[in-house]
Amino acid sequence: MEQSAPPRRITIVDVAEHANVSTTTVSKVLRNAYGVSPAMQAKVRKSMSDLGYRPHAAARGLRGRTYTIGLMLPDIRNPFFPEIIDGANEVLDATDYQILLGPARNVREIEHRVTEAMIDRSMDGLILIVPAATPTELEQTARAVPVVVVARHLRSTLLDTVVTDDVAGAALVVDHLADLGHRRIAHIAHAESQRHLVTTMPNTIRAEGYRQAMRARGLGDEIDVVATTYSKEGGYLGARQLLARSRRPTAIFAGADIAAMGALEAIADAGLSVPGDISVVGYDNTDFAALGGIGLTSVEQGGRQMGSDAARLLLERIDDRAKPSRLISLSPTLVVRRSSAPPPR
Amino acid sequence: MEQSAPPRRITIVDVAEHANVSTTTVSKVLRNAYGVSPAMQAKVRKSMSDLGYRPHAAARGLRGRTYTIGLMLPDIRNPFFPEIIDGANEVLDATDYQILLGPARNVREIEHRVTEAMIDRSMDGLILIVPAATPTELEQTARAVPVVVVARHLRSTLLDTVVTDDVAGAALVVDHLADLGHRRIAHIAHAESQRHLVTTMPNTIRAEGYRQAMRARGLGDEIDVVATTYSKEGGYLGARQLLARSRRPTAIFAGADIAAMGALEAIADAGLSVPGDISVVGYDNTDFAALGGIGLTSVEQGGRQMGSDAARLLLERIDDRAKPSRLISLSPTLVVRRSSAPPPR
DNA sequence: AACGCCATGGGTAACGTTTCCCGATGTTGC
């Protein structure tokens, strides 16, 4: 029952006393700063481990860094994002930085609140995954803290960007399906509510890439886009609409695997088979696509690569905020599996 | 090109000057502390919004609260966790608290690192979802910061707990399948590597509940457990093993929907049908289970409820650390769908 | 009329760390 008083935290002062040096020196050791002899280093480090000292990140933040990186993601249900996060962690695990996640639940206001919260907590840098904010807002954020934007097609002197070529990705899908003999290739898109984001969001660019590719293959008249959302429900509803068409499409290109998942269920519900009656292709190549049974043809974006690139860019920008900004654009590839085949008859 | 110098942050001092009051008063307004007249309140608040002041959470943490709650989860791929998180946010959205997530990637050491990182960042409280730490370690953590543990069956005076009755949940499944006429009911479990956690981890308790229920129905001889992991791969591999038995089970009870998902694919790969050849029941009742095509019978744990209960308990404990600890135990229910039916013949 | 109390506002020292500068030693070059 003895509530054993919350043991006072070991601070830099305790370490300094224990090692018989000044707090300044301890601080220098902590940061690997210049001006400490190896002997000093060793002595102080010993004291730190003897006492079980852990730096108080919040206090550090008041003057220097917090060694914290904030990662904003639109939602935690999309299986593509974990890939990016894994990639970022791959890089960050070897450093003193710690990632903390802030999910925005697909709401602009929440995204804003989360981003501000990260800044207010003195995070050293932010990775924003498909943010819904305007370019201006993003630059505003980038003025306050180093920012890397992932999956938005924008270029700015104030922030770094990692994207994949969504136009090329969409073309891979259309070409693949057209090569198989499909003509009625429909697309399930993620509706963009913000008009001014149309040119920078991956979903709209994927849809536009689809249209371009269709026209390039002489299938301009067959263009058919239903705009729902990149989610299981969105895919399900989108596919339902498409299946109800008088001239039902023979292939569906879902803008995200998670939507493809919903589409597959809608197709099964309708008593149709994949790929016998209808082909389905996704985007993101999540592990769900790879696994047995389903075997979804999908576009590999290199999520891990995006994540690790983003982390690297961010670390470099934290080290030098004046550095010229960079944009890394990755090329997608198509992974063909069992869900796509020639059209019936 | 003008890098427009990072605009200095508005601080409490700026607000105080603008409103012609002391910083103390501003601070009081900020915290809704006692001793400020309504007129003062209004004046200060006006200055705050005029200047666009936002409190610096990290600095606050040095003396008081950071208004940050850390939520540790084992991994971000399990679709059950988002339910819990949504539930917690439901409660926290109305407060000044902000949740930040720390995924542990199913590695004990990372979980430890994440938890420490949260403490070092002066978070006001921690929600730990199915932590892999020992009870002693958890109590150690709870001494440093208010803690609510979710989904571990443990009781401690130092921390609050939210669980569901996993024994009852397992019994619901076994009884349902036995009622349908099944005898060879197998279970896919999540292997527990830590021997001393056996009595408190939900996965082991679910497996034990399965055994108890089987014996209670006189099916003790049919008990068949394969221990893999609660993941798509784990479910796939587990089912493969079970399907290779000479006396193949007629029903599989997967300890988590995500594992059931893998099992479904293994069954499809084997050319068998669900529920014609074999019934499958999951656990967690994730939205995946509910959606069309699949129609997975599953155990509803009330993830949202768990999350909101956890958040409430935590807020109360933050307000009063001496408060006696509480344990909330929720009763699971069975949601029957199409994946379970009487055994063949 | 004197007293004490409450409500309100403010002064100041923390909180744990980093940064800026300075002083005391060697060390080097000529």
Add this chain to the structure above:
DNA sequence: GCAACATCGGGAAACGTTACCCATGGCGTT
């Protein structure tokens, strides 16, 4: 052999906020 220079360590202020405690003035009691 002496100035100039590295190198190493420390003192003290600063970061933005809150906690603690005190000062003031108005009011109700006796």
